[in-house]
Amino acid sequence: MTYLGNGQAPLLPSELSAPDGSAPAEQRTAPVIALRQITKTYRLGEVEVQALRGVSLVIERGEFVAIMGASGSGKSTLMNIIGLLDIPSHGRYWLDDVDVRNLDELALSRVRNRKIGFVFQSFNLIPRTTALANVELPLIYAGVKSKERRQRSEAALEQVGMTDRMHHLPNEMSGGQQQRVAVARAIVTNPSLILADEPTGNLDSRSSEDVMAVFADLYAAGRTVVLITHEADIAQYAERVVRVRDGLILSDERMVDATLARPSLGSAP
Amino acid sequence: MTWADNIGAALRGLNANKLRSSLTVLGILIGVAAVILLVAVGNGSSQAVQNKIKLLGTNTITIVNRGRFGRGPSTTGTQTQASTITAADVAQLEDPTQAPDILTVSPVITASETADYQAASTSVTVTGTTPTYMGAEDYQLEAGQQITSADVTNHALVVVIGQDLVTNLYEPGTNPIGTDISFGATQFQVVGVLANKGSSSGEDLNDVALVPYTAAEDQLTGYATSFTELIVQATSSKTVNAAENEASDILASDNHTSVADLPFTLINESSLLSTSASTNETFTVLLGAVAAISLLVGGIGIMNIMLVTVTERTREIGIRKAIGAPRGAILGQFLTEAVMLSLLGGIAGVTIGLIGSRFRIVGVKPVVAPTSIIEAFFVAVAIGVFFGFYPANRAASLRPIDALRHE
Numbered sequence: 001m002t003y004l005g006n007g008q009a010p011l012l013p014s015e016l017s018a019p020d021g022s023a024p025a026e027q028r029t030a031p032v033i034a035l036r037q038i039t040k041t042y043r044l045g046e047v048e049v050q051a052l053r054g055v056s057l058v059i060e061r062g063e064f065v066a067i068m069g070a071s072g073s074g075k076s077t078l079m080n081i082i083g084l085l086d087i088p089s090h091g092r093y094w095l096d097d098v099d100v101r102n103l104d105e106l107a108l109s110r111v112r113n114r115k116i117g118f119v120f121q122s123f124n125l126i127p128r129t130t131a132l133a134n135v136e137l138p139l140i141y142a143g144v145k146s147k148e149r150r151q152r153s154e155a156a157l158e159q160v161g162m163t164d165r166m167h168h169l170p171n172e173m174s175g176g177q178q179q180r181v182a183v184a185r186a187i188v189t190n191p192s193l194i195l196a197d198e199p200t201g202n203l204d205s206r207s208s209e210d211v212m213a214v215f216a217d218l219y220a221a222g223r224t225v226v227l228i229t230h231e232a233d234i235a236q237y238a239e240r241v242v243r244v245r246d247g248l249i250l251s252d253e254r255m256v257d258a259t260l261a262r263p264s265l266g267s268a269p
Numbered sequence: 270m271t272w273a274d275n276i277g278a279a280l281r282g283l284n285a286n287k288l289r290s291s292l293t294v295l296g297i298l299i300g301v302a303a304v305i306l307l308v309a310v311g312n313g314s315s316q317a318v319q320n321k322i323k324l325l326g327t328n329t330i331t332i333v334n335r336g337r338f339g340r341g342p343s344t345t346g347t348q349t350q351a352s353t354i355t356a357a358d359v360a361q362l363e364d365p366t367q368a369p370d371i372l373t374v375s376p377v378i379t380a381s382e383t384a385d386y387q388a389a390s391t392s393v394t395v396t397g398t399t400p401t402y403m404g405a406e407d408y409q410l411e412a413g414q415q416i417t418s419a420d421v422t423n424h425a426l427v428v429v430i431g432q433d434l435v436t437n438l439y440e441p442g443t444n445p446i447g448t449d450i451s452f453g454a455t456q457f458q459v460v461g462v463l464a465n466k467g468s469s470s471g472e473d474l475n476d477v478a479l480v481p482y483t484a485a486e487d488q489l490t491g492y493a494t495s496f497t498e499l500i501v502q503a504t505s506s507k508t509v510n511a512a513e514n515e516a517s518d519i520l521a522s523d524n525h526t527s528v529a530d531l532p533f534t535l536i537n538e539s540s541l542l543s544t545s546a547s548t549n550e551t552f553t554v555l556l557g558a559v560a561a562i563s564l565l566v567g568g569i570g571i572m573n574i575m576l577v578t579v580t581e582r583t584r585e586i587g588i589r590k591a592i593g594a595p596r597g598a599i600l601g602q603f604l605t606e607a608v609m610l611s612l613l614g615g616i617a618g619v620t621i622g623l624i625g626s627r628f629r630i631v632g633v634k635p636v637v638a639p640t641s642i643i644e645a646f647f648v649a650v651a652i653g654v655f656f657g658f659y660p661a662n663r664a665a666s667l668r669p670i671d672a673l674r675h676e
């Protein structure tokens with residue numbers, strides 16, 4: 001944390017060093033995510049809960065990062081801040097070199113819509129709405145015309161292998177199928193950043209593999225993927241693992257064996 | 270987010286809770302239908318009064334001698350002296366300098382007679398009067414001519430007959446003009462036929478035969494000291510009351526008495542009816558207000574349901590925000606839902622109101638006011654916007670993470 005010595009002078013994200021001590025940030029392309037000293041405090045009546053106690057993290061374009069940690073360690077809180085669903089109590093966050101503090105409500109919703117695809121543990125499909133309509137939704141908010149919307153949604157559903165369930169309602173699908181539809185919805189706007197909070201937490205291992213295969217494909221296609229998990233075999237898909245404990249980053253390491261991270265398309269065992 | 274998307278989403282939302290949506294629509298429906306129907310009923314009863322005023326004749330006051338036609342003679346001795354309406358009174362009333370608001374004065378002598386024509390016979394009320402009577406009582410000629418001033422001066426035995434006499438005395442297709450009918454022993458020549466006139470409060474307005482009052486005195490009633498009544502016609506509907514005052518002043522001075530002690534009754538039926546017409550208008554406004562309150566209650570129903578909907582779908586709102594729905598889109602979605610409820614209620618209410626107004630309600634034939642349809646409809650939609658705004662704004666203001674965490 002040497003940069004704290006800089007005093008009041010605001011720090012640019014490019015000045016932050018990469019986590020594993022490799023090349024400094026300014027020698028690579030601008031990072032997608034740069035967090036500096038993020039804290040988050042929840043107030044429950046009299047009691048204060050410190051969910052994040054000062055997290056600094058830089059994620060470069062095209063990285064596949066797994067965030068691991070025990071339950072209650074602050075992973076979801078961190079993810080919600082990264083996904084612009086929540087705001088930190090203190091600290092600064094640059095997304096694509098833009099300080100998100102400077103974005104108003106409308107701009108935030110636009111960034112969520114165009115740049116970020118969010119996948120939740122509990123799928124979060126809109127009930128009584130078909131798979132196709134769910135996937136079309138982000139495009140509706142993006143103002144895409146209905147014909148193109150339809151084409152792009154069908155393409156996204158095809159990418160996750162859900163073409164045959166296009167007209168099914170969420171309650172007519174298994175958890176794995178719902179999660180794949182949710183992934184299709186997350187990627188339909190072609191976001192550069194895909195965030196997934198325990199996407200396989202409610203899935204059996206077979207479905208988990210299906211879903212992870214999709215993330216692996218997205219990573220292979222150059223998207224930035226940040227994924228929360230507490231399963232080691234899921235974390236193995238990532239090239240970098242960040243461990244969190246009690247609202248602080250415990251460790252941040254690159255996987256030695258990155259071969260697992262780039263399986264070829266559709267050849268999952 | 271286009272309008273079509275918005276409406277589609279709103280319809281899907283309403284469809285998810287059909288019973289709830291229908292009940293809310295029902296609230297607005299009842300309000301709108303009530304406004305249209307009750308205003309129509311009020312209108313209908315006003316119009317019934319208006320029609321009665323039209324049938325009455327044009328701006329007339331009827332003056333009757335209280336001694337003969339009033340509520341019965343007073344038993345106190347002084348009142349027994351007969352008060353009369355004479356030709357001299359008529360001349361004064363007709364004088365435009367003394368009574369500027371009086372247009373015509375028609376003396377009336379009536380007699381119940383049996384009318385005979387060839388083998389046919391019927392009873393009839395014969396009215397002896399002057400030429401102005403027809404105009405004052407709004408009779409139209411169907412054929413022939415009316416009684417002239419010359420007929421009155423000459424005591425001519427001529428008669429203008431009403432439709433009842435035509436149907437009762439003549440074979441269909443016969444032209445009564447030029448024929449002679451007899452009232453008692455006297456033959457009168459038919460010179461004119463009156464056009465059909467409806468009936469007013471049970472009185473058959475076609476049961477008439479008009480003759481010069483001079484001839485009626487000669488042949489039917491004998492020389493009378495007084496006319497049965499006077500029909501005073503005012504110059505316009507606005508001067509009826511002024512004409513009434515002038516008439517009572519003149520008659521009071523002629524009879525050397527005060528207006529209060531006047532032995533005549535002046536019946537100003539149109540003024541009575543316009544009082545009742547304005548009462549009716551008040552009544553219509555009142556009915557409309559009651560109905561408007563039910564519309565307001567319907568609006569509160571919308572607000573209530575939309576609040577429930579927003580609470581129930583908080584998680585959905587969170588999901589939509591997480592995938593990039595701007596505040597305006599959420600606001601639009603829920604506002605569209607609220608307006609859709611009120612719009613459906615408005616359309617159904619107008620339909621039911623129009624159907625309902627085809628029936629007679631409490632003896633009144635409703636007359637639908639087109640403005641009430643338009644007003645009720647737009648007020649319903651405005652109510653949807655107004656009462657939908659708070660819940661929709663509440664939904665739109667939710668922070669995404671709070672909405673997502675909602676259970």
Ligand SMILES: Nc1ncnc2c1ncn2[C@@H]1O[C@H](COP(=O)(O)OP(=O)(O)O)[C@@H](O)[C@H]1O
Pocket residue numbers: 042043044049050051069070071072073074075076077078674
């Ligand atoms: N909305 C909230 N209100 C109060 N405390 C919260 C809230 N969200 C999370 N926390 C607390 O913050 C801590 C971190 O939570 P979370 O980020 O969900 O952990 P994880 O996802 O790692 O299981 C926990 O102690 C949790 O109880």
Ligand SMILES: [Mg+2]
Pocket residue numbers: 075076077
């Ligand atoms: Mg969590």
